[in-house]
Amino acid sequence: MDRLTESKIVLIVRETRLEELKARFNTVSQARFYVEQLGGDFSDYEREDAVYRQAVGEASQLLTQLGRLQVVHRSFLPNFIFGPGDVVVAVGQDGLVANTLKYLDGQPLIGVNPDPSRYDGKLLPFFVRDLAKVAPEVLRQKRPLKAATMAKASLNDGQFLYAVNDLFIGPKSHGSARYTLHHGEKKERHSSSGVIVSTGMGSTGWFSSLLAGAQGLMAGISQADSGVSRANFPKLAWDSPYLVFTVREPFPSQTTTTELVFGKVDQTTSLAIESHMPERGVIFSDGFESDFLEFNSGTKAEITVADRRGMLVI
Numbered sequence: 001m002d003r004l005t006e007s008k009i010v011l012i013v014r015e016t017r018l019e020e021l022k023a024r025f026n027t028v029s030q031a032r033f034y035v036e037q038l039g040g041d042f043s044d045y046e047r048e049d050a051v052y053r054q055a056v057g058e059a060s061q062l063l064t065q066l067g068r069l070q071v072v073h074r075s076f077l078p079n080f081i082f083g084p085g086d087v088v089v090a091v092g093q094d095g096l097v098a099n100t101l102k103y104l105d106g107q108p109l110i111g112v113n114p115d116p117s118r119y120d121g122k123l124l125p126f127f128v129r130d131l132a133k134v135a136p137e138v139l140r141q142k143r144p145l146k147a148a149t150m151a152k153a154s155l156n157d158g159q160f161l162y163a164v165n166d167l168f169i170g171p172k173s174h175g176s177a178r179y180t181l182h183h184g185e186k187k188e189r190h191s192s193s194g195v196i197v198s199t200g201m202g203s204t205g206w207f208s209s210l211l212a213g214a215q216g217l218m219a220g221i222s223q224a225d226s227g228v229s230r231a232n233f234p235k236l237a238w239d240s241p242y243l244v245f246t247v248r249e250p251f252p253s254q255t256t257t258t259e260l261v262f263g264k265v266d267q268t269t270s271l272a273i274e275s276h277m278p279e280r281g282v283i284f285s286d287g288f289e290s291d292f293l294e295f296n297s298g299t300k301a302e303i304t305v306a307d308r309r310g311m312l313v314i
Contacts, residue, residue, distance in 0.1 A: 007139060008083055009067045012090040012100045013056050014074045018049035048118065052092075055114030058128045059091050066135055077103050078291045087138050089131070097123040098201070098286045101148065101310035102162040108138050108145055110313045122204075125314060138313055146314045148201050148238040150306035151265075153283050153293065161293050162306055163285030165202030169273055169295060169303075170194020171280055176251065178276040181260055183245075184269045188260040193248040195273065197265065197303050200236035201310075202286075203244070208235075210246045238312075242266035243305060271303040 015023075021031035035042045063069045067087070072080055074096060082088065082104060089110045090100045097111040112131065113124035126134055137143040151163040161167070170177035170193060180189045198207035236244070247261035265271045275281045281295035295301060 007067045008086045009063050009069050009135070010080075010082065010086050010088045011056075011060060011063060011069060011071045012074060012077070012088065012092070012096060013071060014092045014096050016045075016049040016052050018045040021045065048115065051115045051118075055112070055128050056091055059089065059112060059131060062128070062131050063089065063135060066139065074099055075290075082107055087135065089135070091128070093119055094121065094123040095287060097312070098164040099288050101164045101312070102150060102286060104310060105308050106311055108143070108311050108313050110134060110138060123312070134313065144314050145311045146238060148310040148312060149199050149240055149243075150308065150310055151197050151199050151243050151285070152304050152306040153197075153285075154302045154304065155283075155293060155295075156300040159293050161283060161285055161291075162308075163197070163199065163202075164310055165199060165286045166206050167197040167283060167285050167303065168194055169197070169283050169301060170248070171277065172282045172292075173280065175280070177281065178256075179281075180274045180276065181247070182270070182272040182274075183260055183263050183265075186260050189256050189276075190247060190250055190258075190260075191253060191256040192250040195245055195247050197243050197245045197271070199243055200238045200240035203236040203240075207244060207246065210248065239309070241305060243271075243303070245271055245303070265303055266305065273301045273303070275299045275301075 018031070021035070022028055025031040025034055032042045035045065060069060060071065077100060080103070086107050088100060088104060088107050089112060090096045091112045091114050097109065101109055110126060111124040112126050112128055113119055113121035114128065116127065134143060148164060151167050152160060153167050154160045176191045177194050178191050180187065196206055196210060243265040245263055245265060250258040250261050252258045275295045275297055277295070278297050282292045283295045283301060284292035
């Protein structure tokens, strides 16, 4: 085959809702029965699956003509080793782009929207048909890239985890997280539902939701709208050279306080968290709960701006 290049192109795919249901109920027929007996529209699952399969098939066919193609399911991302010269293509939802980007080290990532009628695609600027033009330009290093600052959690046992949108530090299930927070020269013992550390890319996601909830609560307490809307909330640039942390639902008690609940992490101001949870403490990133670090008693986490950045093709 006369390819454009012998460079490796890695295509990242994910399961559809139909595939998840099939894995749960063993057959499509049983999945259909379960959904329809509850009044659901099973045909919507089938349409979504058909559109996604077609998009992946077309992308695979096109990319095979350009270089050596390797298809990788998102569940294998934590253990997959990307080559320094790889070009990566993610076909799926925005979350797939974030989950992929945190495992890369400067390799360009092309986000492809497989179903524009279903996904907004803020991180998916391209459609499958665009790959014929965009992928060769990326392979020739002729396509512009947009940098995204990442966060990094480093534990005192040598383990670490990167995040593109946000880090969650807290309990594995509903309950209280107990820890000591160190921010710069300040130190405070907490009982809360966890700590969220957000990047610039994540500032319009979980961070925005936290601010919306806090603003709504304060407006309800005062019974007056302060005039601050979601449109006024901070939306940081993707390459902002700092992180923002937020403590969720801090609880004041005889041993815990609630003054150190929000702040910035940059090159001069550090964030360290020491766990006091005997079990079920975790750190995970970008909503990918299956890839986590245990964060139990005695474990210390240092949260920093990552030593590498994600590079999104635009």
